[in-house]
Amino acid sequence: MMDCSRLGQVRIIEAVIAAILIFIAFTAAFSMLFSSEKFFKQETVDLNRLAYNVLHRLAESGVIETAINEGQSAVLANALQSLLPQNVYYNLTIYERDSSGQGWIPVNLGGKPYVSNASGEVFERSSEVASASITYTSKNGKIYYLSLILTRAGLT
Amino acid sequence: MNRFRNDRRGQFVILVAVIIAAFMFSLILSISQISTRRQEVSYEPVDETVLAITSDFERCLTRALAIVSQKYFEGVSYENAKDKGEELIENWVSSVLESYGGFGLNIEKGQTSWFLDNGISQVFSQLSVSIEKYGLRRLSVSLGKCVMLNIINVAIDRDSSNIRIEFQIFQSGKEGRRNEPIPNLTENSLRIKVNDTVVENFTLRPYIGRGRYIVEFTSPIEFDDEVTAITIVIIAVTPEDNIAVSARCDVHVSFEPEIYHDWSTLYLAKYETKRVIILSPEPNGGKDEFGTPPRSHGQSERVEIRSEGTPFNIILDPEINITLFMEASKNKGKNFTILVTVTFGYYNNTGYYLIGTGSIEVGKQRGGAPNLSYNLTFSVPEDIRTVPKGSIFELVIEAYFLGGEGTLKIYFGGDTPSRIKIYSKL
Numbered sequence: 001m002m003d004c005s006r007l008g009q010v011r012i013i014e015a016v017i018a019a020i021l022i023f024i025a026f027t028a029a030f031s032m033l034f035s036s037e038k039f040f041k042q043e044t045v046d047l048n049r050l051a052y053n054v055l056h057r058l059a060e061s062g063v064i065e066t067a068i069n070e071g072q073s074a075v076l077a078n079a080l081q082s083l084l085p086q087n088v089y090y091n092l093t094i095y096e097r098d099s100s101g102q103g104w105i106p107v108n109l110g111g112k113p114y115v116s117n118a119s120g121e122v123f124e125r126s127s128e129v130a131s132a133s134i135t136y137t138s139k140n141g142k143i144y145y146l147s148l149i150l151t152r153a154g155l156t
Numbered sequence: 157m158n159r160f161r162n163d164r165r166g167q168f169v170i171l172v173a174v175i176i177a178a179f180m181f182s183l184i185l186s187i188s189q190i191s192t193r194r195q196e197v198s199y200e201p202v203d204e205t206v207l208a209i210t211s212d213f214e215r216c217l218t219r220a221l222a223i224v225s226q227k228y229f230e231g232v233s234y235e236n237a238k239d240k241g242e243e244l245i246e247n248w249v250s251s252v253l254e255s256y257g258g259f260g261l262n263i264e265k266g267q268t269s270w271f272l273d274n275g276i277s278q279v280f281s282q283l284s285v286s287i288e289k290y291g292l293r294r295l296s297v298s299l300g301k302c303v304m305l306n307i308i309n310v311a312i313d314r315d316s317s318n319i320r321i322e323f324q325i326f327q328s329g330k331e332g333r334r335n336e337p338i339p340n341l342t343e344n345s346l347r348i349k350v351n352d353t354v355v356e357n358f359t360l361r362p363y364i365g366r367g368r369y370i371v372e373f374t375s376p377i378e379f380d381d382e383v384t385a386i387t388i389v390i391i392a393v394t395p396e397d398n399i400a401v402s403a404r405c406d407v408h409v410s411f412e413p414e415i416y417h418d419w420s421t422l423y424l425a426k427y428e429t430k431r432v433i434i435l436s437p438e439p440n441g442g443k444d445e446f447g448t449p450p451r452s453h454g455q456s457e458r459v460e461i462r463s464e465g466t467p468f469n470i471i472l473d474p475e476i477n478i479t480l481f482m483e484a485s486k487n488k489g490k491n492f493t494i495l496v497t498v499t500f501g502y503y504n505n506t507g508y509y510l511i512g513t514g515s516i517e518v519g520k521q522r523g524g525a526p527n528l529s530y531n532l533t534f535s536v537p538e539d540i541r542t543v544p545k546g547s548i549f550e551l552v553i554e555a556y557f558l559g560g561e562g563t564l565k566i567y568f569g570g571d572t573p574s575r576i577k578i579y580s581k582l
Contacts, residue, residue, distance in 0.1 A: 018173030025177030029184035052204035059211065097251050104254075132201070134208035135255050137216040139398065141223065141244055143251045 047088070047130030047150045054083045054090075055134045055148050064146070065138050068094065073110035080115065087153040089118035089126075097143040104145050118151075126151040202290045205259065209252060210297050213283055216248040218301045218397050221270075221279040225303075225400040228272050229391050238270055241279070260288025277401040278302040302328040304335070305392050305403040308368070311469035311542050312386075312409055317375040319350070320471055322542055323403065324367045325392055337367025340395050347391040350376055364539040379409055419470060422463055422549060422576045424480075424568035433566070435463035435549050439573055457555035457564055462548055470543040473579045476500065476511060478532040480553075481572035483565040484518045494518045494564050495556040498532055500576065504547040509540040518555075518564065529572075551576065 058064055058079060067075040080090050093114040095104035106113035123129050133147040220241035227237035249265055266282030280300035286293050309322040326335045341360065348355040348371065358373035371390075377383065389404040418437060425436040484494045499513040512534025543549075555564040568574045 014169045018170055021170070021173045022177045022180065025181045026184075029181045029188075032185060032188070048201055049204065052201060052208065056204075056207065056211065059215075097247070101247055101250060132204065133255065135212045135248075135252050137212055137219055137244075137248060139219060139222070141219050143216075143248060145251070145255050 047128070047152065048132060050084070050088070051130050051132035051148045051150045052134075054080065054150075055132055055146055057083055058146070059134065059136050064094070064136055064144065067109060068096075068107055068138070068144070071109065073112065073115045076109065076115045077117070081117070084150070089116075089122050089151050089153060091116040091118070091120075091123060091149040093147045095145040095147070097145070107144070123149055123151055128152070200290045202287065202292055205256070205287060205290070206285060206292070206295060206297075209256070209261075209263075209285060210283065210299060212252070213248070213281075213297075214299050214301070216245060217268075217279050217281060217299055218399070220244045220268075221277060221301050221303075222398040222400075224270060224279070225272060225277040226393070226398065229400045229402055234272065237272075241270070242268065245281070256287075259290070260286075262286040262288070264294075272402075275305050275307075275401070275403040276302065277399055300328065301397075301399070302335075303338075303394055303397075303399045303401040305390065305401040307388070307390065307403050307405045309469065309542050309544055310388060310405060310407045311471050312375070312379075312407060313471070314379045314409065317379060318372065319375050319388070320370060320372045320542060321348075321388065321390065322368060322370050322539075323390060323392075325369070325394075325401070326367050327394060327397075327399075337365075338394055338396075339363050339365075339367070341369060341392060342395065345393050345395055346371065348373065349387075349389040349391075351386050352389075353377060361538065368539060370538065370542070383409060385409060419466060419468075420577065420579050422578060424461060424551075424566065424574040426568075433459065433461050433568065435461055435551060435576070437463075439569065439575075459553050459566070461551040461553070463550075465546045465548055466543060467545065469545050470547075471579060472511070472536045472541045472543060473577070474536055474541070476534045476536055477577045478534070478551075479576075480516070480530050480532075480574045481528065481567035482516075482518050482530055482574075483528065483567065484562050485565060493558050494562065495558055496530075496564065497552075497554040497556070499552040499554075500534060500550070502543055502547045502549045504544055506544075511536050511540065549576075549578075 058076075061079070063075060063079045067073065076092060080092065084090060091114055094107040094109065096107050097103075098105050109115055129149060129151045131147065131149045133145065136144045136146055138144065223244060224237045224241035227240055228234060245265070245268060249263055253261060253263060262285075264284040264286075266284070268279060268281040271278040271280075278300065279302075280298070283297045283299065285295045285297065304326045306324045307321060308324055311320045312318075325338045325341065327338055329336050341363070343358065343360045346358070346360065348358055353376040355373050355376055358371050361370040361372065363369060375386070377386065385406055385408045387404060387406050389402060391400055391402045393400045420437075422435040422437060423439045424433055425439065426433060478498060478500060480496075480498070482496065494517070496516045496518050497513065498516065499510070501508060501510040501512075503509065512532075514532045514534065516530045516532065518528075518530065553564075553566065566574060
């Protein structure tokens with residue numbers, strides 16, 4: 001009688017050990033599945049798409065032309081702030097096709113050749129930086145090259 | 157022996173659990189690897205790059221069409237104007253090749269077609285895009301830009317030399333979408349010529365929707381007897397893209413007194429010997445007459461009174477006044493009224509145009525002359541004020557009997573001239 005009762009307890013202990021083993025295996029697998037590296041990869045893809053979308057929206061809205069004609073970076077900065085999430089740093093540089101058609105010259109916007117809400121170090125230190133570039137033909141027939149760099153705050 | 161077997165069974169359960177755990181572990185990792193590889197393939201921004209190139213090519217074509225059309229309508233020869241547009245496109249191609257050089261981009265541009273004809277300014281081109289880095293080969297894209305201008309109607313008043321033109325302007329939608337009306341034309345966007353004489357002063361009426369506008373001006377040329385036709389040219393420049401488009405039309409203005417009746421007031425009148433009431437530009441002689449709308453049992457009385465086709469274009473007054481002499485009689489009820497609904501409009505081969513509808517309550521009148529006149533005023537919608545030649549006016553009168561039965565008499569002619577004043581004589 002005593003033996004049977006002990007045998008039952010041992011069976012329960014064995015089942016618990018087996019369940020714990022499977023649980024550990026699942027936990028280990030899922031922790032590897034959602035590793036930080038993959039988050040970074042996804043982060044880059046998202047930022048990359050975001051950068052292209054933002055450039056497309058800027059080009060379609062005509063903001064670029066207004067900013068260039070008026071030489072004001074504030075117009076572009078406002079547009080970028082409204083299109084991007086608050087925790088994303090950006091750097092937009094605009095180049096103009098030179099009259100000879102041989103090269104590109106940076107466009108001066110408000111005293112600087114770029115529009116940004118962060119210093120260059122932020123992009124250098126960040127582990128994941130996304131960039132996108134497009135060409136833009138303005139209504140006065142000039143051709144521009146726009147390069148947008150994005151990174152998310154806290155990715156160091 | 158049994159005890160030994162039972163002990164071994166417990167180890168077997170743990171052994172199976174270990175095997176299941178190892179299997180699940182490897183399976184999850186394998187699935188994870190597969191999904192990661194798929195994500196890595198989708199990292200290549202092919203769609204975004206192609207969209208960026210084609211969108212900018214569309215902008216380039218729009219700008220090129222603006223240059224070509226403006227130069228052409230300024231008087232530059234077609235070939236020279238076209239060369240300016242081609243120059244911009246060539247510059248664009250070399251710029252894009254340079255910008256996306258690192259991607260192994262190759263662009264083959266097909267022939268560009270230009271159409272600068274009556275009522276249309278259009279450019280069309282094909283682009284074949286290859287991006288070696290992403291394995292994209294010869295993606296062919298057809299892109300174009302088009303602006304259309306259509307003169308819908310021209311009304312000329314020879315006496316005052318006033319010309320009123322209704323036109324419609326559209327442009328092709330972005331990225332292959334449907335044509336869209338241009339709603340923001342201003343007077344600065346337009347140039348108008350009559351027989352090659354530029355009209356200096358004209359008034360562009362407020363936008364009336366669906367790309368339609370009305371412009372009014374005094375003719376810069378005098379309509380003497382020798383002038384039998386004029387040529388009107390409108391050149392419009394789109395405010396957004398600066399694309400010029402031109403439309404022209406020839407209008408006959410020969411003076412034929414016999415067909416130019418005074419249509420400023422339409423009278424209800426009897427048509428010759430028939431028992432039909434019509435809308436006539438001439439009063440019904442000196443006789444007082446009345447008509448009764450036919451009535452079917454259990455239904456409202458209804459009569460439709462029509463005019464002949466208008467012999468010329470008519471510009472309606474902003475407000476139209478309808479005066480009807482009516483009487484309710486032969487009642488069976490003691491206190492009853494007739495609710496009369498009046499609907500006025502015109503139709504032609506393009507459809508029916510409602511000018512206005514309204515209701516009047518006509519009470520029963522005991523004895524005496526039927527001298528009660530009822531007035532209605534309709535505000536004419538701006539977009540239907542020009543009534544094209546050949547249109548037929550229609551007045552529909554419906555009577556609803558409230559609280560009894562009777563007859564509605566509509567009087568016309570003599571001292572009770574029911575009438576509609578549609579425009580003021582100058």
